[in-house]
Amino acid sequence: ETGVTQTPRHLVMGMTNKKSLKCEQHLGHNAMYWYKQSAKKPLELMFVYNFKEQTENNSVPSRFSPECPNSSHLFLHLHTLQPEDSALYLCASSQDQSGGPDTQYFGPGTRLTVL
Amino acid sequence: GQSLEQPSEVTAVEGAIVQINCTYQTSGFYGLSWYQQHDGGAPTFLSYTALDGLEETGRFSSFLSRSDSYGYLLLQELQMKDSASYFCAVREGSGSARQLTFGSGTQLTVLP
Numbered sequence: 027e028t029g030v031t032q033t034p035r036h037l038v039m040g041m042t043n044k045k046s047l048k049c050e051q052h053l054g055h056n057a058m059y060w061y062k063q064s065a066k067k068p069l070e071l072m073f074v075y076n077f078k079e080q081t082e083n084n085s086v087p088s089r090f091s092p093e094c095p096n097s098s099h100l101f102l103h104l105h106t107l108q109p110e111d112s113a114l115y116l117c118a119s120s121q122d123q124s125g126g127p128d129t130q131y132f133g134p135g136t137r138l139t140v141l
Numbered sequence: 142g143q144s145l146e147q148p149s150e151v152t153a154v155e156g157a158i159v160q161i162n163c164t165y166q167t168s169g170f171y172g173l174s175w176y177q178q179h180d181g182g183a184p185t186f187l188s189y190t191a192l193d194g195l196e197e198t199g200r201f202s203s204f205l206s207r208s209d210s211y212g213y214l215l216l217q218e219l220q221m222k223d224s225a226s227y228f229c230a231v232r233e234g235s236g237s238a239r240q241l242t243f244g245s246g247t248q249l250t251v252l253p
Contacts, residue, residue, distance in 0.1 A: 030183075059240075068145070069184070069228065069243040082240060116183065129174070130241060132183035 028052055030133035032117050038139045039107065047102040047136045049117030057122045058100040059130065060092060063114040075100060076122055107140045114138070145229055145244035152250045153219055161214045161247045163229030171232035173205050173212045174241065179225045187214070187227075216249070224251045 030051045039045050051058060060072040074082035075094040089111075091103040100117055114137050118130040145165045153159040163173065172191035176184040190196055190205040190212065202215040216223055226248050230241040 066149075066245065068245045069230075069241075071240060071242070074240055118184075129186045129189065130184075132185070134183045 030117060030119055030131050032115075032133035032136050034136060035134060036137045036139075038141065039104070040141050041107060041109070043107075044103070044105040046104065047115055047117075047138075049100040049102075049133055051098055051100075051117075051119035051131070051133075053119055053121070053131060055119040055121045055131070056097050057120045058094060058097070059118040059120075060090075060100065060102050061116040061118065061132075063116055063135070069116070073102075104138075107138075109140050112138055112140045145231060145242060147227075147229055147244040147247045149245065150248045150250070152252065154252045155219055155221060157219050158215065158217050159219060159249065161216070161227050161229075161249070163212050163214075163244055165210050165212075165229070165231050165244075167210070167231055170207060170210075173203070174230045174232075175201075175203055175214045176228045176230060176243075177225050178228065178246070184228060219251045221251050221253065224249055 033048045057076045059074050062070045062072055071084050072086045073092040078094050078097055089106050093101040114135045116135045117133040120130045145163055147163045151159055172189055174189045175187040177187050178184040188203040190203045193205055193207055195202055195204045200217045205212040214227055226246040228246045229244045232241055
């Protein structure tokens with residue numbers, strides 16, 4: 027496997043379900059991110075982890091719970107979601123270093139539908 | 142916080158040149174990036190510009206004017222495979238991790 031992988035690629039869940047999204051990066055990066063992408067809206071940054079420490083939580087509802095056990099893996103735990111949470115959830119990684127481009131490498135995303 | 146504006150849609154024909162503009166309002170600025178996303182695919186990095194002027198990379202070029210808070214992506218010799226969404230992005234925050242704020246994206250349609 028190379029790059030950034032995400033599983034599952036598609037997920038349908040009810041509002042009372044609990045599920046988890048998984049992201050793995052094989053690039054040796056030290057920062058990982060969760061984004062939400064809804065139709066016709068900008069990519070919304072949800073969480074940032076740098077060296078396994080959460081550095082940002084952009085006012086995300088508590089029904090989304092991130093977990094970063096090491097610098098290669100990132101999870102997003104979901105519970106009691108709402109239909110408006112249906113979206114494409116993208117994981118990304120980058121090598122945080124001073125100067126240079128802010129290049130982030132994205133996974134293929136998980137298409138989530140909440141019924 | 143930061144906001145970025147770009148056109149929602151652009152249409153052009155194969156072989157043509159198209160320019161996708163991006164204006165931004167920021168409290169700080171750490172460079173303008175461009176990403177491409179095909180339908181059903183992941184965003185992929187195209188370019189990064191931190192200094193004023195035009196940078197060319199093959200068929201794609203990126204321009205930045207920091208005094209005008211404006212940049213654009215220039216695509217030359219358009220090909221059908223260039224049909225995709227293009228996002229501009231600016232680094233947000235001064236934290237240790239690189240955080241990007243993205244524009245809403247411009248859907249480019251290339252016609253035969």
